[in-house]
Amino acid sequence: xxxxxxxxxxxxxxxxxxxxxxxxxxxxxxxxxxxxxxxxxxxxxxxxxxxxxxxxxxxxxxxxxxxxxxxxxxxxxxxxxxxxxxxxxxxxxxxxxxxxxxxxxxxxxxxxxxxxxxxxxxxxxxxxxxxxxxxxxxxxxxxxxxxxxxxxxxxxxxxxxxxxxxxxxxxxxxxxxxxxxxxxxxxxxxxxxxxxxxxxxxxxxxxxxxxxxxxxxxxxxxxxxxxxxxxxxxxxxxxxxxxxxxxxxxxxxxxxxxxxxxxxxxxxxxxxxxxxxxxxxxxxxxxxxxxxxxxxxxxxxxxxxxxxxxxxxxxxxxxxxxxxxxxxxxxxxxxxxxxxxxxxxxxxxxxxxxxxxxxxxxxxxxxxxxxxxxxxxxxxxxxxxxxxxxxxxxxxxxxxxxxxxxxxxxxxxxxxxxxxxxxxxxxxxxxxxxxxxxxxxxxxxxxxxxxxxxxxxxxxxxxxxxxxxxxxxxxxxxxxxxxxxxxxxxxxxxxxxxxxxxxxxxxxxxxxxxxxxxxxxxxxxxxxxxxxxxxxxxxxxxxxxxxxxxxxxxxxxxxxxxxxxxxxxxxxxxxxxxxxxxxxxxxxxxxxxxxxxxxxxxxxxxxxxxxxxxxxxxxxxxxxxxxxxxxxxxxxxxxxxxxxxxxxxxxxxxxxxxxxxxxxxxxxxx
Amino acid sequence: xxxxxxxxxxxxxxxxxxxxxxxxxxxxxxxxxxxxxxxxxxxxxxxxxxxxxxxxxxxxxxxxxxxxxxxxxxxxxxxxxxxxxxxxxxxxxxxxxxxxxxxxxxxxxxxxxxxxxxxxxxxxxxxxxxxxxxxxxxxxxxxxxxxxxxxxxxxxxxxxxxxxxxxxxxxxxxxxxxxxxxxxxxxxxxxxxxxxxxxxxxxxxxxxxxxxxxxxxxxxxxxxxxxxxxxxxxxxxxxxxxxxxxxxxxxxxxxxxxxxxxxxxxxxxxxxxxxxxxxxxxxxxxxxxxxxxxxxxxxxxxxxxxxxxxxx
Numbered sequence: 001x002x003x004x005x006x007x008x009x010x011x012x013x014x015x016x017x018x019x020x021x022x023x024x025x026x027x028x029x030x031x032x033x034x035x036x037x038x039x040x041x042x043x044x045x046x047x048x049x050x051x052x053x054x055x056x057x058x059x060x061x062x063x064x065x066x067x068x069x070x071x072x073x074x075x076x077x078x079x080x081x082x083x084x085x086x087x088x089x090x091x092x093x094x095x096x097x098x099x100x101x102x103x104x105x106x107x108x109x110x111x112x113x114x115x116x117x118x119x120x121x122x123x124x125x126x127x128x129x130x131x132x133x134x135x136x137x138x139x140x141x142x143x144x145x146x147x148x149x150x151x152x153x154x155x156x157x158x159x160x161x162x163x164x165x166x167x168x169x170x171x172x173x174x175x176x177x178x179x180x181x182x183x184x185x186x187x188x189x190x191x192x193x194x195x196x197x198x199x200x201x202x203x204x205x206x207x208x209x210x211x212x213x214x215x216x217x218x219x220x221x222x223x224x225x226x227x228x229x230x231x232x233x234x235x236x237x238x239x240x241x242x243x244x245x246x247x248x249x250x251x252x253x254x255x256x257x258x259x260x261x262x263x264x265x266x267x268x269x270x271x272x273x274x275x276x277x278x279x280x281x282x283x284x285x286x287x288x289x290x291x292x293x294x295x296x297x298x299x300x301x302x303x304x305x306x307x308x309x310x311x312x313x314x315x316x317x318x319x320x321x322x323x324x325x326x327x328x329x330x331x332x333x334x335x336x337x338x339x340x341x342x343x344x345x346x347x348x349x350x351x352x353x354x355x356x357x358x359x360x361x362x363x364x365x366x367x368x369x370x371x372x373x374x375x376x377x378x379x380x381x382x383x384x385x386x387x388x389x390x391x392x393x394x395x396x397x398x399x400x401x402x403x404x405x406x407x408x409x410x411x412x413x414x415x416x417x418x419x420x421x422x423x424x425x426x427x428x429x430x431x432x433x434x435x436x437x438x439x440x441x442x443x444x445x446x447x448x449x450x451x452x453x454x455x456x457x458x459x460x461x462x463x464x465x466x467x468x469x470x471x472x473x474x475x476x477x478x479x480x481x482x483x484x485x486x487x488x489x490x491x492x493x494x495x496x497x498x499x500x501x502x503x504x505x506x507x508x509x510x511x512x513x514x515x516x517x518x519x520x521x522x523x524x525x526x527x528x529x530x531x532x533x534x535x536x537x538x539x540x541x542x543x544x545x546x547x548x549x550x551x552x553x554x555x556x557x558x559x560x561x562x563x564x565x566x567x568x569x570x571x572x573x574x575x576x577x578x579x580x581x582x583x584x585x586x587x588x589x590x591x592x593x594x595x596x597x598x599x600x601x602x603x604x605x606x607x608x609x610x611x612x613x614x615x616x617x618x619x620x621x622x623x624x625x626x627x628x629x630x631x632x633x634x635x636x637x638x639x640x641x642x643x644x645x646x647x648x649x650x651x652x653x654x655x656x657x658x659x660x661x662x663x664x665x666x667x668x669x670x
Numbered sequence: 671x672x673x674x675x676x677x678x679x680x681x682x683x684x685x686x687x688x689x690x691x692x693x694x695x696x697x698x699x700x701x702x703x704x705x706x707x708x709x710x711x712x713x714x715x716x717x718x719x720x721x722x723x724x725x726x727x728x729x730x731x732x733x734x735x736x737x738x739x740x741x742x743x744x745x746x747x748x749x750x751x752x753x754x755x756x757x758x759x760x761x762x763x764x765x766x767x768x769x770x771x772x773x774x775x776x777x778x779x780x781x782x783x784x785x786x787x788x789x790x791x792x793x794x795x796x797x798x799x800x801x802x803x804x805x806x807x808x809x810x811x812x813x814x815x816x817x818x819x820x821x822x823x824x825x826x827x828x829x830x831x832x833x834x835x836x837x838x839x840x841x842x843x844x845x846x847x848x849x850x851x852x853x854x855x856x857x858x859x860x861x862x863x864x865x866x867x868x869x870x871x872x873x874x875x876x877x878x879x880x881x882x883x884x885x886x887x888x889x890x891x892x893x894x895x896x897x898x899x900x901x902x903x904x905x906x907x908x909x910x911x912x913x914x915x916x917x918x919x920x921x922x923x924x925x926x927x928x929x930x931x932x933x934x935x936x937x938x939x940x941x942x943x944x945x946x947x948x949x950x951x952x953x954x955x956x957x958x959x960x961x962x963x964x965x966x967x968x969x970x971x972x973x974x975x976x977x978x979x980x981x982x
Contacts, residue, residue, distance in 0.1 A: 345779055406967045413705040414966055416779055417910055421959040424907070428956055432947050542903075546783060553780055603795050610794055617787030624781045625769055 016085075016177060022094050023085050024182050030105040031077050032189065037113055038309040039073070042066045045309070048206040055313040065305035072298045078179050078186075078222055080291040082229035084283060085178025086171050100283060103138050107131050116311050122321055122576045123311050129572035132565060136631065171233055176226030183222025191215050236287060300467060304460050319459035323531055325571045326466030327524040330473050332551040332567035333560065334520030337477065339549070340558030340634075341486060342513035343493025344407075345416040348423020349548050351403065352396045352518040354540040356525020358430060359392045360385075361443040361535035371436055378447055385449035389526060396522025397515040404514030408507055423545045431537040442536025446529050462531050469527065473520055477560055480516065489513055543613065547574065550616050554623055556630025565632055574612065581608040672817040677936040683824040683893065685932020686831035690886035691909035692916070692924040693838065694879030700855040700919035701875045702771070707782035708762055710906020711789035712755050712880050716887025717897040718797055720751045721804055729805050740807065748830075751888045752881040759880025760873055768869070786903070793899035801898050804891035827889045834885055835925050838878070842921060851875055855919065904955075908935070911962040917975025926973060931958060 044051050046067045049058040056062075111134070112127030166174075194211045197203045203211075299306075307315050331353065338346045362368055363384065368376050403422050407415045430437045437443065448456035455461065480486050488509045491499035500506050529535050547570060555566015585596040585608070599606050623630065691713050698706045727743055729735070735743065766781040811822045842848035853861035854871045862868050890905075891897055908931060916927025935958060939951040946953050965972065 339776075343776065345776060347783075406963045409970065410966055411775075413699075413703070413775075413779065414914070414970070417705060417907070417914075418963060418966060421907065421962060425956045425959050428953075432952055435947070546787065549780070549783070557776070606795060610799070611791050613787040614791035614795075617784040617791070620784030620787070621766055621781045624773075624777050624784070625766075628773065628777055 016174060019085050019088055019174070020178060020181050022097055023081060023088070023178060024185050026098050026101040027077065027081050027084070027182065028185055028189070030101065030109055031074075031186065033106065033109050033113075034073075035190065036193075037109070038306065039070060041309045042070050042306060043210075044203070044207055046070065047210045048204070051204070051207065053309070053312075056308040062305050065302050066309075069298060069302040069306055073295060074186075075221065075225055076291055076294050076298075078183050079225040079229045079232075080288060081182035082175040082177075082179030082226040083233065083287055083291065086175035086229060086233055087285065087287065097283070103135065104283075107134050112310075122318065122572070124318070125321065125325060125568060125572045126576045126580075129569050129577070132569050132631065168234060172227070172230045175230035175233065176223060179226030179229060180219060180222040183218045183225070187215055187218040232287065304463065316459045319463040320531075321575070323459060323462040323466050323527075324575070325568055326463075326470055327527050327531075328548075328551065328571045329470055329564050329567040330466075330520055330524040330527075331548050332555065332563040333473050333477055334517045334524070335548050335552050336558065336560065336563040337480065337489075337520070338513050338517035339552050340563070341481060341493065342489040342510065344510065344513060345419070346514075346517065347416050347420035347545050347549065348403075348426070348542075349419075349517070349521060350540045350542070350544040351423050351426035352400055352521035353525040353528070353544070354426055354430060354537075355399050355518075356392050356396045356522030357529040357535045357539070358437060358443075358525075359395055359522070360388060360526040360529040361446050362436075363388060364447040364530065365443055365445045367436075367438065367443045378445075379450070382447045382450035385447070385526075385530060389523060392526045393519045393522040396525070397519040400514040400516075400518025400521075401511050403518075404511055408510055420542070420545070423542055427537050427540045430540075437537075440537060442534055442538075444534050446533050446535060448530050448533070462527075466527065469523060473523070474560065474564075476520075481560070485509065485512060546613070546616065550620060553620060554630060556633045559630065559632055559634035562630050562632035562634065566630065569631070570616075573615070578608045578612055578615075673940065674937075675818045677940060678933060679818055679820055679824065681933035681936030682929060683827050683932070684935065685912075685929035686827050687886050687890050687893070687928075688905070688909045688912045688932050689925045689928025690831055690834060690882050690889075691905060692913040692928045693835070693921060694883045695910050695913040696916070696918050696921060696924040697851075697875050697879045699913070701851065701872055702767070704767065704778050705782065705910065706767075706876075706879075707779070707906070708766075708785040708789055709879065709883060710904075710909065711786050711793070711902035712758055712762075713883040713887045713890070713905060714793055714897065714899060714902030715758060715789060716751050716755045716884035717804065717891045717901070718793055718802070719754045719884070720747050720888045720891055721797070721802065721897070723747045723750045724805050724807070729807060733805060733807060735807050736809070740809075743807065748885060748888050752884040755884030755887070756877045756881040759876040759883075763873055763876040768872075786906075790899055790902065793902070797897075797899065799899065801896045803896050804894070806892060806895045808892050823893050827893055830885065830889050834882060838882070839921060841878070847871070847874060907955075908958055911958050911965075914962060915965055915972055917972030920972070920974045923972055923974035930973075931961075934958065934961065 041053060045053075045056055045058065046063050049063065052058050108128060108131035111130045112123055115127035115130065116123035191211060194203065194207075198208050198211070304315060304319065307318065311318070331349070334352075335346065335349050338344050338349070362371060364381055366376075366378070368374065368381075403419075407418050410418065431439055434440075449461075449465070450456070451461060488499070488504045491502065491504050492506065492509055496506060528539075532539075551566040551570045552563050553566070554570060555564065556562025585593065587593065691710065694709045694712075695706060698704060698709070724730075724743065724747055727746075729743060762785050766785050767778050770778045770781060806823075808823055808826055813820050813822070813825075840848075842851060850861065850866045850871045851874070853864065853866055854868055858868055861871075887897075890901075909928070912927035912931040913924045914927070915930060916923025916925070935954050938954045938957045941953075
């Protein structure tokens with residue numbers, strides 16, 4: 001009997017059934033789409049390599065990687081199901097949850113699958129870029145509708161039960177039930193479909209055995225992941241209570257309900273809400289975001305192993321494309337420091353990129369012998385790539401300081417022009433000093449890096465290298481942003497005179513901003529030189545500087561996830577969308593061909609490639625006029641620019657204690 | 671020595687064109703403290719519009735004209751170009767700059783870059799990516815004054831520029847609207863309190879500045895005989911340097927700055943290849959830009975400007 005009391009009953013009661021229905025339906029549809037697109041193929045290949053599709057490698061290493069990937073994906077999603085069922089406070093309606101999940105999980109999946117069919121080469125990035133567009137349109141429409149509708153009635157106090165209000169046993173029950181029944185639902189649907197496959201002869205006996213094993217295993221895993229989710233929730237709740245426990249006034253649990261319905265206009269209510277509420281909108285809470293981040297990291301790490309299941313052959317070309325996208329991301333992050341954090345409009349960013357490329361071009365090729373007369377062994381030079389990463393970046397940073405120094409006393413407009421001038425001049429210098437730089441012929445034969453066991457003629461090592469570099473750069477940016485220097489940058493951006501009066505050393509801080517931006521640009525330049533193998537002045541032009549600025553602006557000035565997304569969107573627009581549109585327009589059979597005839601009769605020179613700058617110009621103007629904070633704004637920016645639209649307690653900020661890194665606190669003066 | 675003087679003449683001629691473009695930059699900056707990145711591209715569109723107007727009269731690269739038709743067509747083209755560019759400037763101000771007048775400093779700069787990109791691509795779509803020839807209808811007669819040669823087109827350029835600059839100076843100093851422009855440039859809110867329609871004055875400033883750029887486009891085409899979709903960007907940067915050199919916000923300064931920059935650019939081509947690889951001509955952009963940096967470092971207010979402390 002005591003066992004029965006402690007073990008939660010596995011049959012849900014009344015209102016839990018509604019929660020289960022809501023979340024299981026919401027989460028299972030994307031997971032099923034993924035399963036029947038690629039997940040089934042991955043698992044079947046692991047179980048029985050004989051059933052692998054043609055392009056898939058079946059060596060043990062790949063199989064283990066694929067197995068790990070599949071296991072993590074399904075376990076994380078099952079745990080997520082438990083988490084969201086447990087932490088749901090009932091504030092969101094069914095349809096809103098389903099719509100949210102459909103837009104944010106289902107739409108990208110479908111777009112990627114769709115893109116895979118007509119542009120198998122670049123399906124992932126193209127699909128993601130298209131989904132970003134869809135999200136933008138969805139937000140726009142949602143905002144418009146929300147402004148038109150009368151204020152939605154809030155659910156009454158009795159109907160909301162935030163997770164901190166619940167006793168631990170109820171939390172455990174909900175988490176376990178959520179995971180368990182999600183796993184069971186997945187199990188049943190999968191079993192039925194696999195039985196259909198089996199009886200129609202499409203899968204063999206070995207797979208059937210696996211199906212039966214899986215059917216028995218999944219509910220157990222569901223229960224286990226439910227307990228895991230519950231443990232996670234309790235851990236976070238205890239941490240939040242402990243941090244705020246000494247400051248809380250009165251019962252924390254009573255305060256929560258009161259705080260949800262507190263008048264948002266008064267800072268007191270907001271402050272109390274922030275002190276107590278653990279976020280009660282599950283999908284947007286920090287906990288759920290950690291699940292999704294785990295999924296993303298696993299996906300990125302194991303991507304080369306699972307790509308053949310998703311898109312067929314052509315892995316090398318795709319990885320090369322991701323490598324290029326990667327250095328754009330690093331450039332965007334570096335420019336984000338100068339433009340976003342410090343507010344210094346830098347239009348000549350390509351200069352530091354060129355410097356980084358040329359430094360490795362000098363050192364890492366036979367040009368070194370031409371310049372200095374010292375013979376080098378090129379294979380040994382490849383090993384120098386790793387120390388040269390830091391050295392090149394430091395050289396670029398040094399030039400950042402040099403080029404930034406004359407601009408220190410200038411205001412924003414002059415600074416833009418001067419940096420624009422530098423961005424023009426540096427490539428010209430490299431072009432004209434052809435005794436050292438080989439002029440317009442460029443430097444060829446630039447060595448790739450050397451790493452034991454990696455074949456640098458393929459793209460896979462470059463993919464992992466850029467992933468590692470991006471992780472380091474993101475880490476550096478986060479630390480910089482939340483450091484004293486980062487706050488000094490923000491102070492300068494907002495009001496220089498006030499910052500100077502508060503003791504910020506303007507000169508040093510601005511120089512450091514230029515140096516930091518140039519540092520990351522140098523890194524990207526060196527990677528680019530090593531990957532491409534050739535350094536020539538044609539690669540660096542003012543147009544590139546504008547593209548980097550567009551990445552930062554479209555993504556969200558000053559926001560780290562924003563500029564990453566901006567970089568990927570702009571890259572895919574640049575590299576994939578426009579040339580593919582051109583190709584589509586020129587093939588007679590396609591939908592766009594008649595338009596091509598019509599347009600070229602009026603404008604002879606028309607091609608989508610030619611109007612790339614036009615599209616960017618229009619995008620920049622539209623973003624500046626209607627959404628200046630960009631696609632994914634930094635929290636500070638969003639508050640700045642849409643102050644009058646704050647009508648509900650902010651979601652994302654509530655999980656983090658004010659004052660902790662990442663909160664970006666603001667002082668309310670009433 | 672003769673080469674030196676000859677280059678001086680060429681420099682003054684180019685400098686006059688730079689001065690006309692610089693005037694647009696300086697006026698807009700004086701009035702709303704915005705660097706109009708798109709101004710150089712308005713100049714480029716002006717050259718293309720002039721070509722279109724002349725083609726509409728049946729004038730192409732080989733036409734010879736004289737006397738009355740010549741003067742007539744030139745007047746019509748010049749005024750047409752100026753009007754078209756002025757309207758373009760008005761539209762740009764209305765669409766891209768006015769909504770952002772109260773936004774943080776970065777926003778109108780970015781829209782200005784956006785407009786510049788759009789205009790460049792419009793020029794590319796309109797007339798293609800290669801050099802477009804401009805009908806040089808003004809008869810080319812060379813006059814020799816001592817050792818140097820001046821041709822009639824140079825004189826035309828100088829005459830047109832001087833006339834326009836004098837007209838502008840009279841407009842700004844002697845008329846009501848000019849006084850309103852100076853008032854808005856000095857203190858926008860006080861001017862509004864005094865009954866000046868600030869929006870109208872700012873639009874008018876853009877109108878005049880763009881009209882001058884259009885005129886500059888016309889005479890640029892007459893002098894050089896060709897145009898290219900990218901010249902807006904290139905000349906824009908040089909003209910901005912001229913505006914800063916003379917003191918931004920100062921109209922006489924822009925004229926002076928234009929002349930100085932033109933002269934420096936021509937004299938730079940005299941630098942031999944032994945001093946700079948490939949000779950001074952390839953480095954002229956770098957030299958002009960270096961001048962810009964030096965001015966901004968040592969005398970940011972320019973030659974004729976006043977040092978204004980930044981107020982809290």
